[in-house]
Amino acid sequence: MKIRPFAVEEWMNAWETGAKYNIAETCVDSVSLNELFELTGEDKEKFLEDFCEKRLTYGDIEGYPEFKKGICKLYKTIKPEEIVPTHGATGANHHVFYSLISPGDRVISIRPTYQQLYSIPESYGADVQIIDLKKETGYLPDIEEIRRLATPETRMICINNPNNPTGALMDTELLKEIVEIARSVDAYILCDEVYRHLTQSDEWCVSITDLYEKGISVSSMSKVFSLAGLRLGWIATHDKDVIHSCFSHRDYNLISCGMFDEKVAALALKHSEKLLERNRKIVRDNLAILDEWVRKEKHVSYIKPEAGTTALVYYDLSVDSYMFCEEMYRQTGAFVTPGDCFEQPHSMRIGYACDTETLKKGLNAVSEYINWKLEEQRNA
Numbered sequence: 001m002k003i004r005p006f007a008v009e010e011w012m013n014a015w016e017t018g019a020k021y022n023i024a025e026t027c028v029d030s031v032s033l034n035e036l037f038e039l040t041g042e043d044k045e046k047f048l049e050d051f052c053e054k055r056l057t058y059g060d061i062e063g064y065p066e067f068k069k070g071i072c073k074l075y076k077t078i079k080p081e082e083i084v085p086t087h088g089a090t091g092a093n094h095h096v097f098y099s100l101i102s103p104g105d106r107v108i109s110i111r112p113t114y115q116q117l118y119s120i121p122e123s124y125g126a127d128v129q130i131i132d133l134k135k136e137t138g139y140l141p142d143i144e145e146i147r148r149l150a151t152p153e154t155r156m157i158c159i160n161n162p163n164n165p166t167g168a169l170m171d172t173e174l175l176k177e178i179v180e181i182a183r184s185v186d187a188y189i190l191c192d193e194v195y196r197h198l199t200q201s202d203e204w205c206v207s208i209t210d211l212y213e214k215g216i217s218v219s220s221m222s223k224v225f226s227l228a229g230l231r232l233g234w235i236a237t238h239d240k241d242v243i244h245s246c247f248s249h250r251d252y253n254l255i256s257c258g259m260f261d262e263k264v265a266a267l268a269l270k271h272s273e274k275l276l277e278r279n280r281k282i283v284r285d286n287l288a289i290l291d292e293w294v295r296k297e298k299h300v301s302y303i304k305p306e307a308g309t310t311a312l313v314y315y316d317l318s319v320d321s322y323m324f325c326e327e328m329y330r331q332t333g334a335f336v337t338p339g340d341c342f343e344q345p346h347s348m349r350i351g352y353a354c355d356t357e358t359l360k361k362g363l364n365a366v367s368e369y370i371n372w373k374l375e376e377q378r379n380a
């Protein structure tokens with residue numbers, strides 16, 4: 001099976017470790033186990049002692065009940081038996097395609113987004129139709145285009161809400177319109193919701209599972225709960241056939257998720273409100289800082305994100321985005337992601353949910369590089 005290289009992951013793998021100011025990361029500032037215990041007020045010694053007594057079997061094949069109970073709190077209508085734990089949201093997205101997509105199926109997807117959502121179905125021989133999200137329409141999909149592309153052959157519509165990299169947020173009305181189209185052709189909707197709950201207002205951010213019986217929600221512990229190191233995610237849906245198919249396929253590539261990971265995740269989700277409070281504060285405070293920088297820095301522009309942890313920031317210099325990001329990294333240590341990883345030339349993705357000092361210093365370093373580059377171009 002051939003698959004296109006995963007542009008954003010290749011970029012992160014190559015440069016992330018040595019970055020001085022990492023403002024490319026998409027997780028809300030990750031926490032250590034010590035910080036997690038401090039934040040939740042749980043007894044670390046007791047937790048570790050109890051765990052050390054346990055024999056390391058495969059654990060609960062269909063997921064640790066307390067972990068699934070914690071996930072249910074994040075949805076309005078999802079029950080434990082409607083959840084399939086996976087290896088991160090990466091594993092969840094992959095697993096949905098692996099379980100449900102066959103060669104020739106039509107899959108409608110969007111771009112820019114996390115590349116899995118179009119490159120995996122393409123690699124399985126699906127007829128992938130891309131909807132380009134445009135800056136002019138706030139990176140929201142054109143409903144008429146979805147309607148035109150949706151045919152009886154359409155097996156799945158893939159969306160990502162809130163969106164990585166743009167931070168665009170589809171509201172309930174727009175989601176309902178997509179649901180109505182999907183229902184008319186009996187297609188699934190896969191909604192990658194890894195940034196759900198990271199909103200700029202306190203309104204409940206709806207899940208596709210609250211709106212559609214064939215809606216499939218994918219999420220994880222990585223972004224909203226700052227625990228990417230657990231490598232734990234899930235698929236949630238009311239569709240019993242999907243749950244059955246996913247578990248059946250999962251026997252071939254996972255069996256179960258790790259006992260320790262699920263136990264830590266259960267503890268974190270028991271205190272989800274505390275983690276959410278911390279993380280919403282970070283995304284709200286930091287977006288204000290990013291927004292002020294964009295307003296002051298004459299050579300950049302963006303559509304202000306409505307949710308999530310990332311923004312797509314355009315610059316007006318005549319240099320391609322890989323060159324821009326690589327040269328800036330080498331000169332200043334500021335690490336962002338080239339817009340070309342998302343097929344968005346002359347832009348960079350900034351992850352603004354890192355610790356606030358790193359964000360401030362990183363943005364200063366971007367300005368420093370822009371000024372240097374302008375000077376160089378003037379002297380050329």
Ligand SMILES: Cc1ncc(COP(=O)(O)O)c(C=O)c1O
Nearest residue numbers: 026088089090114164194220222
């Ligand atoms: C939209 C989206 N989905 C999935 C993932 C992968 O998340 P996880 O760490 O849970 O595998 C990412 C990570 O950047 C993402 O942005």
